[in-house]
Amino acid sequence: MLSLNELWFILVAVLFIGFFFLEGFDFGVGMATGILAKNDTERRVLINAIGPFWDGNEVWLLTAGGAIFAAFPNWYATMFSGYYTPLVVLLLALIARGVAFEFRGKVQDDRWKKTWDVCIFIGSLLPPFLLGVVFAGFMKGLPIDGQMEMRAGLFDMVNWYTLVGGITVTVLCFVHGLLFTVLRTEGDIQNRARKLAKQMLYPLAALLALTGIATYLATDIFEAHGAVLSVLALLGLAAFLLAGYFLSRKRDGWAFGMTGAVIALAIVGVFAGLFPNVMISSIDTAFNLTIHNAASGHYSLKVMTIVAVSLLPFVLGYQIWSYFVFHKRVHEKSHLEY
């Protein structure tokens, strides 16, 4: 029988999957505004393609943060104070990005729009990169002492392994976003998005392979969970190949689903690799934060389980409904809000 600690570990993983799957594509579309779009109208088409969704997608991150606070307060405290400076940068990026969507269309002036376009681009590029660095750090291990305090220097947080992780997550989100663009637009921009997505599959394949090998070399999570991780890697490879196949057959929805599957499998890989730890100490494995020593009490977990199980179906229901309401493609002649 699943313990509540295990259940909450899984729930946190589910929230991060939701976050990277959903906000992953709107980060990708945000990056595409700086790379794919040729002019202001195309940028507006891209922004409107994610317009009704991005805010709701971001809540998945807030909920993941809240869930960690409630279910694993020591994990929350160690991670958020230990990763202080990267998180400040992450917050600045999310703040700039969030208001930029709302502000950019309010004044008809080129310099005004360009300023906010830069915010959207950087604000969409930095968060997946930083979160990739943070998650890679979890697996590689961080200097966490006996009091559960993480006292990390710059190179504990940023090193070749975590950089590989950060870049891979960023490129993965970018391709995922391009495929969302293919789904939500039409005409010239759609064709270019499809073409660029195809080209990006090769560097993405190389990065994914590199991450897999680097994880094998730089971390010891394969020792405990080698079999599970190998199966996940194979499934990931299959999903990736299918994404390429569907893309070439113009089965866009399926292709998008497959990059989503790669994201989901990657997150499952991170969490399966960590289990039963939530953060690994590079000082002494005795100082690892686990789903037990980092967790709330049984009563608290029970209450939170009841709350989560009764609320999540509603959240999923109306979020899916909102995607259904806005299933029509956005083009230059549609009503563009932003």
Place this chain on the structure above:
Amino acid sequence: MDPLVLARIQFAATTIFHFFFVPMSIGLVFMIAVMETMYVVKGKEVYKTMAKFWGKLFLINFAVGVVTGILQEFQFGMNWSDYSRFVGDVFGAPLAIEALAAFFLESTFMGLWIFGWERLSKKVHLLCIWLVSFGTTLSALWILAANSFMQHPVGFEINNGRAEMNDFFALIANGQLWVEFPHTVLGALATGSFLICGISAYKMLKKKDYAFFKNSFKIAVIVALSSSFLTAIFGHQQAQYLVETQPMKMAASEGLWGKSGDPAPWTVVAAIDPKTKENKYEIKIPYLLSFLSYSKLNGEVKGMNELQAEYTQKYGEGNYIPPVRTTFWSFRIMVAAGSLMILFAAYGLYLWMRKKMDRPNKGYLRLMLFGISLPYIANTSGWIMTEFGRQPWTVFGLMTTADSVSPNVTAGQLLFSIIAFCAIYTVLAVVMVFLWVKVIKQGPYAKDHSDDEHSTDPFGKEGYHAVS
């Protein structure tokens, strides 16, 4: 510099800034929902224009509120990690529920409302804005449940050196929550409605779209009067609760060092000297403090010196007296602003009833323009009193602020983040005000530039009407 001081500065600065936008959002979205309801019920286009015009202002404001809110959630772990470890079991739950129950609701239905005017039926679209309104209020409920625990901890036991929840319903039934929540939400409704009154007054002064703004004013002034009056009532309830649960905060907000005497008089103004622990000079109104504290004309209130001695015995050596002058004056500023709000709104309603609004009453309209600032003053000083008055505690009686701070975050990191956040918040404030002024100047019947440079979709609803 001391990381504790820096962490407190950052928390105060980012929280006060965030709370400029939250009440405005809660209040405005409620007003917009009321306007759209009138549109759906009465079918008049003018109410739709109203909802859209105030909606534009709301969206600019909402965006800033949302993005500054993300920091609020992360900050507990970043700057106050020992606090998070100690109370995460109890305090984390309402925060997680806030995200799960409220943030998803408001953000998803906000997207549906903004983009759904042509895609959803009138009634479903109306439901969306009411769900956003419900979501913002629900968000206030859960965050205040967390705050109420800090003011008056209930539903927990201390195990292994930390607070663990043992009664979730006690947390929700916390008496503190049920005086704090209505007071805060009604204050938010007052903020939103005073804003609409003030901007409408400005446009009426300028004689632009007079009928439109007269109507907006009318709807808003009714809400303004009832919500500011009810805010005061619940404020009174809260004061009585305070005497029972946090007598030190009460004593500090009265500048009361010794015993009050029975019946207790209320101090209007005083020159407080925290060093000598006495007031150089004060003006008092007899009986009023007894009434504030107990709703009757007798009863004694404990002073700070007596409470300090009690707390020393209970919690050990230490200074348990909060910053007295800040607490004292912020309370008075809040009460003064609140009273003016009731007077301003009541006079507006009187003018309305006497049908004197058809021609601009310049003096009053100018007053209402100034009136926009009153709820902000009241909201901010109210929170300053609440949070400063609780010092030196983070969780009253359980954990001090000094013990709450992250031990592994350096002054340098804090300085960097304070400068970065203050800089970006300043830019946000400037841009927001700039955009607001722009939207207000354009007025409700400005051509919507977001529809520029395109023809109507021939298969869409609009196109159909355009052709037929």
